[in-house]
Structure formats: C-alpha cells, structure tokens
Amino acid sequence: MTTLLIPMIKRPLHPTGIWNWITTIDHKKIGLLYGATAFINFLIGGIEAILIRAQLSGSNADIITPEVYNQLFTMHGTTMIFLAIMPLSAAFFNYLIPLQIGARDVAFPRLNAFSYWVFLAGTIILHSSWLFGSAPNSGWFSYAPLTSVAYNPGHGMDFWIVGLQVLGIASLAASFNFIVTIINMRAPGMTLMRMPLFTWMTFITAILLVLAFPVITVALIELMFDRSFGTNFFFAPAGADPVLWQHLFWVFGHPEVYILILPAMGIVSEILPTFSKKPLFGYSTVILAGAIIAFMGWLVWSHHMFTVGLGPIPNSVFTITTMAIAIPTGIKIFNWIFTMWKGSITFSTPMLYAIGFIVTFTIGGISGVMHAMSSSDAQQQDTYFVVAHFHYVLFGGAMMGIFGGLYYWFPKFSGRMFSEKLGKVQFFLLFIGQNITFFPMHFVGMDGMPRRIYTYSGEMGWTALNALETSGSILVVISVLLFLHNIVKSWRSGEEAPGDPWDARTLEWSISSPPPEYNFEVIPEVHTVDEWWARKRGLLGEQSPSVGSNEKGEIHLPQPSFWPLVSAIGIFIGGYGLIYSYPVAIVGLVIMMVGVYSWSFEPVNDPD
Template identity: 50%
Template structure:
C-alpha cells in the first residue's frame, strides 16, 4: 500500500518508540565499552564541573560540602565551649553567642546531617540497585546546587553580623519583628525555604528512582537497608518539609508584609509556630538517623562475615520508626499547657517508638555475636555507633515521660540527648561509611593505622564532651545561656565538656587529614577489598561513568556471596545482561514486580540545573533586600530556564528515521520481548515524578488548612469577622475550574486518538476557563472590605487563596506550553507523556480548590447554622 511521504515519516518515527533490547557481554577495552565511556563520561574541565549530572560526582560533592559545613559547625561549637569552659567568661557578647549558637544548630542539623547522607545515597543507590543513574539526573544536580546556594545565603550573613540569632527552632514571639527587627530572622526564614526546595527535589528523585530504576530481579525483599532508610525518609520529607517551609514563609510575611499569623496583639497564635515546626522537626530527627542506620545495617555484616540478622524485621522497623515519628511531635510541647489527655497519648506514643529502634539494636548485636568480627576501622565506627544509639535512645525515652520532661525541658540534659542522637547516631556511621566505601569513591584505601588513631580520638572526645552535659542538665543548667555565675555546681562538668569537645574536634580533623592523604597516596584498591556482598562491589574501584556495562540480573539479597550462602532461587547474573548503548540509556522496571518496563533515554549534561539554582537563590536575595524589580527579574530568569529545560528536543516530523536493520527488528514491536523507548505514557519517569510532587504540594495545602482551623478553634472573635463568604461566587469559580479540568482531559484523549487539531482546541478552551477562574478570584479579592493585613482571618484567607492562585498561574503556563507543543507537532498518540503530566498537575490544582472551597466557604456557614 502506498503512503504519502508525511505519513511514511510519522510511521517510522512511531515504530522507533519500541525496541527489542540486546542481551550479551561487554569485554574490558572492547568497542562497546569504549562507546559507553564516550556516551556517559562528563566533559573535563570547568564546563564539566558545572554541567555534570553524574550521580557519583554529585554524591561526592554532597559529602565533601557537608563535611566542610561539619567543620564550620565544629569551629562554632568550640568557640562556644571556650566561652562556657569557666564561669563569668566574656569572650563573646550575648548577641555574638546567640548568632553562633543558632548557626551551629542550623549548620549541623540542616547543612550537614541530611546532606551528607544524601551524598552517600546519591553515590551508592544506582550502584546498589544495578542501575546506570538516578531517575532524574538533572533534578539531582539541581538539588545539589540549590543546597550549596542556600548554605552560602545563610553564611553570607555572618561577616555582616546579621546571622540568625533566635535559636535553630526560632520560636515566636522572640523571632517576631517586635523583638528582633534586624534582617537576622529574614535570612534564616528565606534560607530555610530555599533549602526546603533542595530537600524536596532530592526526595522526589529518590522515590522515583527506587520504583523505576532497579535491576531485574531486585524485589523489595532484596533491597539494601540503606535504600529502605533513604526511601522512608524521602517519603517523610515529602510530607514534613512543607510544614517548616510554610512556617518560615508565614513568619517572613508577618515580618515583611504585615500579616498576623503569630501576632498575639491581632489574635495570632504563637503556638501555631511550634505545631508547624515540630511537625517537621521531630520526623527530621529520624530523617538524619535512618539512612545512617542503613549504612550500619549494610556494612556491619561485611565485617561479621555473615548476613544481617533479622533483615525483614530491620526493614520494617525502619518504616515503623518514621510512621510513629510523625505522631509524636507534641512531646516537644509538653510544657506549653497541652491538655492532659493529649499529654498521655503523645507520651505513650513517644515511648512506643523505642520498640522498632530496639529491634534494629538487637539485630546488630546478634549479627556481631553470631559472626566472626574483623576489627577494621569501619567496624570500630559501626560497633561504637550501637553504643551511641543506646545512650541516645535511653535518654530520649526518659524525656517521653511527661513529669520527667517537665523537669528536663530546656536544660542541658536535652542538649546531651540531642547530640547523642543527631551527632552520635549520624557522625559515627558517616565516618565508618566513608572509610568503608572510600575505595569506590577514590579507587584507594584509607590508612588503617592512622584511621584507628582518629577513631579512638573521636570516640573518647565525643563521650567526654557530651556525656557530662547530662549531669549539667540534671544539676539544673539551662540551655542557651552564654555564661553562668560561680557556685552553681556546673563548673567541673562544663570544663570537662569543653576539653572533650576539643578532643573530638582533633579526632575529626585527623580523619579529614587521613582522607585527603589517602585520596592521593593511599594504596590502590581492588574491586572488592572488604569482600562485601552488594552489587556496588562488582564494579571497578572507582566505578566507570556508566556504572554497569551490562545491566545485572539479581537472584538474591547478597549477589557476591551466593557461592558461599547458596540462596534459594536462581543465581544472579552479573557479567551478561541487557546491552543499552544507543545513547544514554537506562532500564526502567515495573514499580512492583521489578520486571523490565521501558528503555529510558537519560539526559545529557546541562547548564540548566546550575543556572536554575543560581536564579532561585538570587530571587531569595531580592526578597531579603525588599527589591520587587530584582525579584521579578530573577523569577523570570527561573521561568525561562525551566522552559528551556523542559522544551522537547525535536518535533515529530524532524526525527531521524531509524536505520533499516533497526527498523526491521522494531517492526515486530507488538510481539513479546520489545520495550517502549523513552517517555511514553505511564512509562515516563516524569509521570511518577509529578505524583511525588503532588504529595508534597498536597501536604503544603494540608498544613495551610490546618493553620486555618487551628486559628479558628483558638479565637473568641466572630469567624469570619466581616460576615459570611459569598457562596455563589465561590461555587461559580469552582464550576469553572472543574470544567477546565474536563477539557484538559479531553485534549489528552483526542491526542491519543491522533486528533491533534481537536486536542489543541480543547486545550485552548481549558486555558480560557482557567483564565476566567483567575478573573473571578481577582474580582472577589477586590470586592472584599478587608485585606491580608486587616486581621488574622484576612491573613489566612488571602494566603490560602493566594497560594492556590500561584499554582493556578503555574498550571496555566504549563497548559499554554503544552498547547504550543501540540501545535508544533511534538506529540502524537505514542508520545504524549508531557500532556498527561501537565494534566495530572492541573487536575490536582482543581481538587485542591474543592478543599479550599469547603473550608473557607461552606464550613463558616455550617458553623454559624449550628
């Protein structure tokens, strides 16, 4: 049958969307191996430094950058310990101490503890999972650059003497404009929102990577524990980070716009800050602990020469710890006048969380007890971690008892507990993990003798430094004091604490020197110097840019120990598998079964992540400087960079047809054995990514609505104070927005039926209806007799509807881009993933409005009626 040239081009291009993946071997130095290097290696020099999306380079940068912040936070701590070493010291003024104290907490908790674990996960995940990269390499790079710029943003305030100064939990009203009118708190608020963007982007990447980028046969019961830990905390970040980002944004608005969320004089609620902050901050404790526990669970068995005892129990305890952790934030607020029933409930829940933690402790002890321990440096760190975990856990259970917590709140006992949990349970696994995976990082081994000297210095210094803090707290020493008088009974314990802190600092410095020396002069490492069981040890040291020449197929939990363990089921195949070398390609699997699902086209190195991170940071600088014009320019630059990032590469008619031999093979695309190529429908990684993004956006609106109802429940004034909302206008705008969602869905269906003209028409109708919703909302805002600064209700109403309006505008931009791309012929019934992704986001925006309409319009009428 004859066809027109246009139809012929379209047919060939559609066929190219499926391919039968080759299976075979790749020998070292072969043409296929050289081709993989050419495809995947980053360009050398400064261009490659800024444009790389290699997960291994990004992971190492995370670790190094976080370690620099660890050293900065340590220097801040040592200066404070000099101030507190003896009574009545005057080394620091109260303001200087407040800034040091705050930046020390911010640095250690937000700029070191999680980023260093993200570095481990970024480097190790694809190697452990048998993949070539993370699901979203450019998002991975963006997450790092935003993190770096957020750290620079926060630290640039130090030389100016305007660093954050209200403590790392930043309680209002101390941090409100009435009591703190400098830029200090604005720096903290905006820096934390910027850092939250980095954390959220990284969490989305980890979640989708786990579901889509595993080796064939890598079922959930074969995942390394560090993967369980990072996956758990990534889900937690999607739900928790919006709480603190919202809290800081509301505080910034109180200070700079004139809203009244926390303003007591205008019926604001300071306790709302504590609820939002601790809804985030208590899960965050486990965020900086669970991946570290995963490091120990995966690396400790290597030195015990046996698998981890109770793998399933440890994996489930990881998930259970985080779930319970979300429910116990109020134990940080036991002294705020909480009702007795709530005290009993949250006190019991706080004790309950010790059960899953104990499961992991017993598993580690049993692994050591039943194994044949090898006392190498990593084992020393991992073994001592178990002790630190027990000490920190026991002191935590003590503070879960309400009467005891009332006595210990805001004393140095809590400071001691916090350091054992956030440093002891984090730093020891990190130092051990760096030593353990150093061969994969650098291709060399760290010096063993020097490493043991550094370990014992760290171990002794840590316990000498932080254990006496328990005694200081029991003797009544309050936290956050910059000096103290003689005769209080705190002199000796503080002096010992200061000595131990300096010893700990020396130990960390010795470790850093060992790492730097070994990276250049250390002994060359073989592929598997520790005889480890995981997939990462099947690669060279260091691994090539493409990780695996052929993608492995996993048959057990310990692929490299199969000859000695003889696991049930099939054996792993590591030297033969899928050959994906027609460009940057990776294998996508089905989220549940782990079976091959799609051949993913991975992005090349790009400038866009760096520039998007830079422009986002400049936008926050403009907000700090109160420069609307500068902020608008930076926001426009962010938008232009994002559009350039997302713009499709070629239209359908411009694609090069496949080679004849490839076309002949692909003509059997509907037969078994072929896989879709690239982003096609639900096979698209972006489709899964937008679902993860929706989770965190839904959490943001959930916290906003929580703030609305919490404020309503605490006020004695009429709600709303200016009369009931106009349900008719709200219902009309709701109907318009829902109708636009219907037309967006019709556009997608028309495109899947190859009716491009109709798809474009429906999309234009959806855009027009969205613009009509914006017009109705603007008219309603104009008609209100109050504004966002009039009273608490006005602040809440305009913020909730304003946040939603921002999402509507972003959605309209997305729909407009999709309409342009439809008109240019970028999509057809095979390639429609962006249409589906954009549609899912638009439907989410519409569903959120339903909840807002019920909360702001229907609920007040119902309450007045009752």
C-alpha cells in the first residue's frame, strides 16, 4: 500500500533552464518569483486604476460602463492589496529573512515553493474572472447582502471568494514558514533583540496574518455557502444581520492594514540607518511600537463601521482605541527622523524613498486620526476623503517603502547597480505624481463626492480637481515605466555590485551580491545588533570572529521537488471546480492529495 504512495516520478535533482525555476525550493529564487509576479500584478492593478481615473477625469464621462467601472474598482483594490502589496512584501520576506538571520534557507523550503505556486494559482483565478466575462463587482470589502445571488447573479463574486481563499492558503503557509524560520533558524548569538528591524516586522506581520486570515476564511466560507447551498448567514429575510459580514471582514481587515504597512516600516527602518551611518534611534522602542500597533490592530476594527449605527457607546470606545494607535505610530515616525539626527546622510535613491515615505505616511497617519473622530467621520466615511487617506497609507506608505526596498536591495538581488540618476528622477516623478493624484482627493471628498461612483454631474463642482488627479496619475504611470526601464536595463548591463555597496549594517551585506546558493559559507556568530557594521568597524574587539572557510561539499542544501507545484495545481483546478463544477473540484482535491502524499514521503535530501 505505502509503496504505491511513493512517487513514481523521478526527482529533479539537477534541473536546468525553466525546470530549475519550476522545481526550485531556494528561498532567493522563490523571492524573485514572488517579486516578479507581484510586480506584474501591480501593473495590472495600475491599468485598472488608470481606467478608473480616465472615467472620472470629467463629469458625466462615458468611457466605460457602470458595470465595468464597478468591476474595475473592485479588482483594483483586491489586486493591489492581495496580489501586489502583500506578495511584494512576501518577496522581501523570502529573499531576505534567511540572509538577515544568518540561515541557509527557510525552515520548510518546499512549503515555501508551495506558497508561491498557490499564490500564483490565486492570482490567475482572480485575473481570469475578466476573461470569463464577470469580474467581482462589490468592492474589495464586498458588503453583504449585495454579494448574494439575488443581487449578484453570475460568477464574479465566486471568483472573488475562491480567489481570496486560495490566496489565504498561500499566505498562511508562508506565514507559518516565516514564524518557524525566525523562531528557530537564527544564527548562534542572534537573540530576538539582536534581530534586524525588517526581520522583526516580518515576524509581527506573520503572526498577525496567522491570526487574521482564519477570520476572513470563515467569512468567505459562509458567503460561499450562502451563494452555493442556500444557507442563511447573510440572508436578511431569515433574520440574519448583514452587519455580521462587516464585523468579520474588519476583524480581519484592520490587522490586514498592518500586514500591509509593517513590512514597509521594516524596510524604512533598514534604509534610514544605513544612509545616515547611524544605528536606528531607539531600536527596542521601534520594535515595541510595532508590536503595540499589531496588538491594537485587533481593537479598532469598528472604526470602519462608524456609520453602521452601532450606537454612541461602541463608537466612543472605538474612537479612543483608534486614536490611541496614533501614539505608537507617532513614536515610529519620530524615531525614524531622529535616526537622521547628527548622522551623515547620503541621498541615494533608497534614502529618498525612505524620506518620502515619512512625508506621505505622516499625511496618511494624520488623515487616519481625522477618521478616528467618529463625529466628523460621519461626513468623511465613504467619500473620497477616505480614498485619499488609504492611498496615502498604502501608496504613500506601503508602496513607497517597497520601492525604496527594491532599490536598496536591488544590488543584492541582481549583483548589479541601478542607475542612480534614473532612480532619482523616478522618485521625484512618483512622489510628485502621487501627491497630485491623491492630495486633491481630500478636497473632493470634503466637497461631498462619495467613493465608488462611476459618474458625477458637473453641478457638483468636482470636475476640476478630478481632472487634476487624473493628470497626476499620468505622472505616476510614467515614473513606474521609468522604474521598470531602470531595473531591466540595470539587471542586464548595470555595473557589477560589490557585496556591500551601501556600507550597510546587517548580515545580508556580509556576503557576495548575488549571494551564493548556500548563502553563508560559515554560519556567522552574532554578537550585537548591526553585526556586520560592528565587524567592519572592528567594534567587536577580542571576540571579533575570523572569517573562516568551509569546504562546500559539507553544505547540504535541500533538493528541488515537483510536489509543491503538483499540490498547487490541484488547488488551482479545485478552485475552478468550486466555481463551475463540483466534480472538477474533486479532481483537484485528488491531485492535491497525490501531491501532498508524495511530498510527505519524499525526503528533503535524496542520495545524489
């Protein structure tokens, strides 16, 4: 019996070409796959955004139909949050965490590959809804009962439900992996309070994700059962309360906001010290502030629901908790600024992004506090003021951090230097473009423009500002294209990068660019925060470690495997099955089971 379960397919021990990428379980390659896929998603989400901006550029515009417009803003939000920002963060987690903690790979390399392939499956499922004629159309938080079959026939919502569940599997698997990796694979001497800030923020993000995703999973299951099997979770005529969906969604949704921003905060906390030539100001305070933000993130969800009619008592409570979260956020901002205090600052592109991040994120933070004021929020809720706020936090915050990180670690990823000149031009274009796009949204919002409207009449007085926003978005497009040009060109023919081009502080810079497959020849021993800086500057004194060498033959790396991919393909097929045909779902389940069983019985290393 058991021999039947042992894989019949020969293990790909030394794959080449494309198979090398398909079967890889190397965290660095998986990180690059994540990054490339997520950036493509970012471009797709960007195209959706541009179409939205085109439609809104003038009053009573008739460029796209209302139904397509509704699909566009739904998919724009869903794409940017679940398919762009989260996986771009995951790309950094994958590539950098083992390097920053001095490990040769993550704890479960094949689970890591599985995460990527499942993420790709979810990506394809969601985007393919366009090709099947009905993309999801109820907004990224899809309030019931608009999502029920009665008000939303067709398969659009089914794509959304299944897509998010598949992405949830990918995110959960990745987070389990990173939590175990960070807890259990740190180099000797690297105590928790010696971990780099980015690793810390990753750790906190992963914990948030592990606890928040089950909540949305249950909500999605309930919605799926309502749509497919006629259950009553959100069916008002049976006495159900549609507000339940909002509670479940935002109990997940607010931690999700921190899942999006904390990695970017981690990135900025790496860039600022490097280019200021100083340690992060108040290292432990910044970590503590991050942890408090993550914890408080569970206590503020109802501030998304101030107009739901929960009553003045809950609204007061959530006003106070939400305002309280501004305190640790403020602490972080001041600590970043004071990292530059008495420093020696060079303005390379990553540093410009980190500084730009502080500017735009502060604006987003302040407008966030404005939303916490539940009294006046009744006027701002569901207007363009909110749209301005969360674009300042997600574009001006998360994406600015991610762009900064992409530049910062680009030499490490590629072994090449990018063009500083292009990088700076690109930064200013993006910075100016996004401010022209998003800043006027505060004003149109307070001029009474609700979000999610596909048209508006000229008498409202919103036309000029909307035209200005659209012109700003064109600058953003140009700058993103410039970024792509810079990256592609530099990757091909950029100057070769040394191991430590920025005179940086953490362990990933102690090895060559790009790192060898095994990362570290000798697992480093860690004595302090900013270990690499201390070594370079000879601050470790007597205990300063000598750089030893090791015969490569002794390094056992886990071998490539097909099974993560096979399991993911099973989930992919099963996903379409859940949308269109249950027998197909069972086929998918069987394929997944075959993959999982074969994987279970495949050792990490086969004898060569």
